[in-house]
Each structure stands twice: as structure tokens, then as C-alpha cells.
Amino acid sequence: MRLAVLTSGGDAPGMNACIRAVVRAADVNDFEVLAIRRGYQGVFDDDIAPLTRGDIIDTVHMGGTTLGTARCADMYEDDGPARAVEVLSRHGVDALIAIGGDGTFRGCEAIERAGGPPTIGVPGTIDNDIAGTETTIGFDTAVNTALDAIDRLRDTARSHGIIHIVRVMGRHCGALALAAAIAGGTEAVVLPEDGHPAEGLVEQITDAINHGKQGIIVVVSEGARDSIDGIAADLTLQTGRSHRITVLGHIQRGGRPSAVDRLLGATMGVEAVRAARQGAHGVFIGMQAGSLVRVPYAVAAGTQPLDERLTGVRKLLS
DSSP: OEEEEEEOSSOOTTHHHHHHHHHHHHHHTTOEEEEETTTHHHHHTTOEEEOOGGGGTTOTTOOSOTTOOOOOGGGGSTTHHHHHHHHHHHTTOSEEEEEESHHHHHHHHHHHHTTOOOEEEEEBOTTOOOTTOSOOBTHHHHHHHHHHHHHHHHHHHHHHTOEEEEEEOOTTOOHHHHHHHHHTTOSEEEOGGGOOOHHHHHHHHHHHHHTTOOSEEEEEETTOSSOHHHHHHHHHHHHOOOEEEEEOGGGGTOSOOOHHHHHHHHHHHHHHHHHHHTTOOSEEEEEETTEEEEEEHHHHTSOOOOOHHHHHHHHHHO
8 A cells, every 4th residue: 555645734743743653654554655745735746755764763853844834726726636636646646644734634625526545634733723623733732832931921921010912823713822821820811702802801801900910911812803902902091001912923833742742643643544544535533532533524624612611711710
């Protein structure tokens, strides 16, 4: 059997652990592995080469993706999937393992509809916004990166008695912001799922100040409907406290993956090879109730709800 593996979309810590697991599991089964560089763009550029155990030595601790990644406009062309299938067929690919987010999985679906090889997806995104899985590769590391920044800002916020507003990533999903805010003990968090929370936010911060809080930390998800500048200006106007805005940006994607993400990448990579060996297709490897499951791509197109346990804790602690 000849497997091809690619990483697509945004990079996420733990992707290299998954790539390594795919290569090692394939080797045990006497499968060949081909590396597709820079995601689906590598298919159209025919940037495909053998991937061996020697290529994955000392990569498990590395952030990013050793295969590279890129956005690929060709996949959205009418003949894009068919052209991709032609390249994969020429290389004798029997199954494709694609590590990435919902856009990556849509690419897998398109390839299968165009008559291409079976595909197996692996969820790799720091946003944890894929429906059908409780967590994704990279999420835990990103939460800890944001948490480290929040802890550091807490020191200076307390020293100066000002409001620090921290914007984290997450696109349209507030999972990253919610987890980082609760773990960081912040005074408030603004999520895309909230609607327009400005009025309630002022009440929360005023209450914290009235209880003797000196430094105030507010986490804002990048997908929040209210602008971070508007939130900051309103808080200063209503509380009389000056503010500072910190946008963490892509620093959340980098760095060494946590043990959680290395383990998740390893187990999902092995399961992806197992699924390919068993002839599965049109599914991604998800985590549900602590167990790995195979989830149809159609599920990933839905909306990922926030963790009910964390939303309940937020109501009590904010």
C-alpha cells in the first residue's frame, strides 16, 4: 500500500508528532509513504517525494510542520479536484492522510468525489473548531501559550492598576479564548458566541474593581462581534481605568507542542494508518468521550459547540 500525507491550512503544534506516527505505523505495516509538500499546493506542483523513517528523526518536539503548508486556490477551480486526482494517480497513491482543519477535509471530500483515492482526515488546528471531535491537535499548546502571556500580563496589570485586554485567535469559535480565560483566572472573556456583551462586561469589571481588584485582565476572541478597540474604549470610559491592548496573534501557533498534543498527534496518526489499512474513507479521526472515533466529513461542516462544562464554570467564576 502506498500512503500519501500532507498538512494543510494553518500549522498547529503536534502536527510533526502526527506525521512521525504515520510514517512509523506505515513502516510496521510495510506501507510506503509519500510526502506532499505545502499542502494541496504540493499536489498541483507535483512536489511529492518518498517519506522515510530517516526523514522524521528528532521531529516530534518541533512546532509547525516539517511538510510545510499553504493555502491552495487551485482546489477551488472547477477542474481542481480532477487535476489533483490525476497527480495522485500518477504517483500510485492508494490512500491520502490529510492533517488540518475543516477546509482540509473539504479538499478530501472533493478529491474523493472526483474519483480519487480514499482519504482519512486528522484534525489539526489550534482553534478547536471542528464539530465531531472534542479536541484537535495544537489546541492544548495554544491554550498554554496564551496562558503564559496572561500570567505575565497579570504581573504588570496588578502593578499599574490598569485594564489589560488580550486578543487570542480562534476564528469564529471561542474555545481557545474560553479555556485560556478560565485557566488564567481572568475577570472576563468575550466570545463570538456571546453576541454583543459590552454592557454586561462593564458590570463585571466594575464589580471586580469594587472588590479590590487592581489589575484587570479581559480575554477577547478574535471572532468577537464587538471590536477590541470599542471594548477597550468603553471599559476605560465607564471605569475610569486606562487600558492596554495585547494581540497575541500567530505566536499562539508556534513553539514546542505540549505532551498532550504530542500524544494526540501520535495516537491519531496511528489510527489514521489503521483506518486506511482497513479501507475506510470519507472520515476523519476524532476524539469523543476520551476515545478515538471515525467521523464522516459532513459532521465537520457543522458548528462546534463550546464545552458545556467550561461555559458553566465561566458563569460561576467571571
